[in-house]
Amino acid sequence: MLYELETGLYKGPLDKLLELVEGKKLEITTVNLAEVTTDFLKYLQRIEEEKRNHELIADFLVIASRLVLIKSKVLLPSLTLSEEEEVDIKNLEARLKLYQELKQTQAYVQEGWRTLPMMHAREFMFSTGAIFYPPAKIRSKTLHVAVGGVFGELQKILRPVAIIKREIINLREKIQEIFKRLTETPLSFSKLKKDGSRGEIVVLFLAILHLIKDQLVSVEQEDHFGDILIAKNGGNQYNE
Template sequence: MKIKIEKFEGPLDLLLELIEQQKLDICEVALAEVTDQYLEIISQQEFSPNELADFLVVASRLLLIKSKTLLPMLDLTEEEEAEIKDLENAMQEYRRYKNQAKIVKEILANKSRIFTRELWQGREPVFSPPKRLDLESLVEAFKKLSLSLEKFLLPKVSGYLERVVSVEERIKEIILKIESRAVLSFNTLAGGSMKKIDVIINFLAVLFLFREKNIMLSQAKDFGEIKIMKLHQP
């Protein structure tokens, strides 16, 4: 299914557009389903470093979700499970925000039909703070507001970016390796690395090459070693 999205205001906005265009509910299965489209769209865009960081944080979580769907035997840590849940919750909250914004926009568009009293016409608006309000109270109120908003914001990207690996780069690496060998073991792709993100990226890269009919796969038994062979085109 080809999805075309020309404008979006951030990673959550793009993700919501992809989900709603396919009329899906916000859940792990839906997020896994739109992962490829999300990655394809952001790979075609130009972002500032800060913007790119936000998109990559969401990309790393989507890769976790898709890998969990494709590899049921993959054990995620509590932190990774929490990251997935956080993304779901953020999407639910963002959808509510978008719906409310739509309602407000409709109200403003129909303001010509709304009749109000003209009691304040001609009077300049003024700010009338409570008598007990001081600088310390304002600072405290601002702190509370900031804390209440934190749960709706994406987490800091420190620690996440180092986990985001380019699937495209890994695909090229696998193609080069398979050119020089008759058979390649999936376990050797990461070069001895046992990091979960490397296993995930390798699996997605192999899955892509298999889907594009560039390689053949064989497995002697369930959960056994996966052998990768080059598929010679006729």
């Protein structure tokens, strides 16, 4: 899941995240992932503005939601994450380390194939078609039973592919929507996310982080388990 190297003009989410980490010569740690979150979100916004490959955007949103949790913990040290969110963060770090190892192994194998011609098959093998040589005494009924047995075992292993419908939510529109709703009187995060789906809540959090970065809003949390309050900074305007 989410291990694609490149799709068209765009990199896959893990590939892009690894590129950002290695570009800053950082080790893969939770703190360092927080450092590259902003750059990752900018790349996600670029893909969204191009309006290409909604499935790729959905994959990026999954990774972005994990990065938002990490960045939020850095911005708001008092923020308490659920056990599931803590596990998601650890899984992202572990998967990115594994992905880095896979890419390094891939580069090693490609270099071996390039520099060691003896690793290639002999030339005549390319022109030889696949040939089936059945035993001399085999009968059609025996072959039918054998093939049926193979398919029977495959059915035990293979499972139906589940089709998941993913919701696409426009980040820029969400930022505009939130900014219009906010006033200098604080509004709680729980009210903003009321009745929202999980995807909407993730995009809502991304939108708030954008507004914080642009110094258009301020946030506060009165206690460790309290709601997050968001207020518009006076005199600032959002440039659409």
